[in-house]
Amino acid sequence: MKAGPVRPQGVVTRGTTNPNRLRRVDNWIVATCGDRLRAAADPLVVDLGYGATPVTAVELRARLATGVRADVRVVGLEIDPVRVAAAAPAADPPGLTFARGGFELAGLRPVLVRAFNVLRQYDESEVAAAWRTVTDRLAPGGALVEGTCDELGRLGSWVLVDATGPRTLTLAARLATLETPAQLAERLPKALIHRNVPGERVHDLIRALDDAWQAAAGYAPFGPRQRWLRAVGALKQAGWPVLDRPHRWRQGELTLPWPAVAPT
Numbered sequence: 591m592k593a594g595p596v597r598p599q600g601v602v603t604r605g606t607t608n609p610n611r612l613r614r615v616d617n618w619i620v621a622t623c624g625d626r627l628r629a630a631a632d633p634l635v636v637d638l639g640y641g642a643t644p645v646t647a648v649e650l651r652a653r654l655a656t657g658v659r660a661d662v663r664v665v666g667l668e669i670d671p672v673r674v675a676a677a678a679p680a681a682d683p684p685g686l687t688f689a690r691g692g693f694e695l696a697g698l699r700p701v702l703v704r705a706f707n708v709l710r711q712y713d714e715s716e717v718a719a720a721w722r723t724v725t726d727r728l729a730p731g732g733a734l735v736e737g738t739c740d741e742l743g744r745l746g747s748w749v750l751v752d753a754t755g756p757r758t759l760t761l762a763a764r765l766a767t768l769e770t771p772a773q774l775a776e777r778l779p780k781a782l783i784h785r786n787v788p789g790e791r792v793h794d795l796i797r798a799l800d801d802a803w804q805a806a807a808g809y810a811p812f813g814p815r816q817r818w819l820r821a822v823g824a825l826k827q828a829g830w831p832v833l834d835r836p837h838r839w840r841q842g843e844l845t846l847p848w849p850a851v852a853p854t
């Protein structure tokens with residue numbers, strides 16, 4: 591018996607997107623996941639759930655082609671067939687194509703999947719299965735970057751998930767407009783957004799970061815980067831297992847191993 595087409599896994603949700611909205615996570619992917627892509631026999635990347643217009647998939651391809659390898663192939667997958675048809679004029683094969691698909695990745699085996707502002711509209715209880723469905727289909731050494739951001743991409747956060755499960759959480763902010771790191775709580779990934787309550791590690795983290803930011807107020811005259819650098823450095827000194835080096839912190843990022851923030 592011939593196998594029929596695979597049914598896309600997931601549901602159609604709001605398609606809100608914006609040009610340049612995902613620049614922070616894209617820059618982090620170039621810096622942090624570039625090696626996975628360079629080492630891959632087939633540099634295939636999926637942008638899962640690109641939304642009402644394909645603009646962020648177009649940008650992802652451009653950033654990876656310039657920053658990592660020119661022969662990268664980005665496939666934008668959308669569960670909404672109307673959005674797949676609407677994206678067709680933006681295709682530029684073989685480097686950028688669009689197709690219908692969901693968490694099952696339409697039978698592809700990419701080395702990297704970016705899924706942004708997709709799980710936000712699902713239930714928290716659906717996150718683990720969605721992560722697993724995606725990571726089960728990755729190429730060896732592959733990873734999923736799943737996260738959330740605001741409309742303009744000034745506040746965001748994401749989880750790196752691989753075949754072994756969630757590995758890191760990154761918080762990222764546009765420092766020039768950041769009032770307080772507590773604002774990041776509204777843009778946590780689905781796995782954590784309902785966990786910003788006393789007794790949960792991510793709540794302790796946001797509080798500690800906010801306190802460190804207040805304590806570093808004296809550095810504000812030197813600019814928000816200096817203030818953020820001080821605040822992240824203070825977190826590290828206080829025992830938080832902060833990852834990456836200060837050149838990443840300077841971008842307004844903070845990355846920690848998943849166990850430091852995992853739901854209790």
Ligand SMILES: C[S@@+](CC[C@H](N)C(=O)[O-])C[C@H]1O[C@@H](n2cnc3c(N)ncnc32)[C@H](O)[C@@H]1O
Nearest residue numbers: 600602603605606607639640641669692706707
């Ligand atoms: C809010 S938009 C996000 C657009 C873009 N990624 C961004 O961050 O700007 C979410 C999109 O994900 C799509 N979506 C939801 N679940 C999906 C799934 N399981 N597989 C593929 N697309 C999905 C929705 O149809 C919607 O177009």
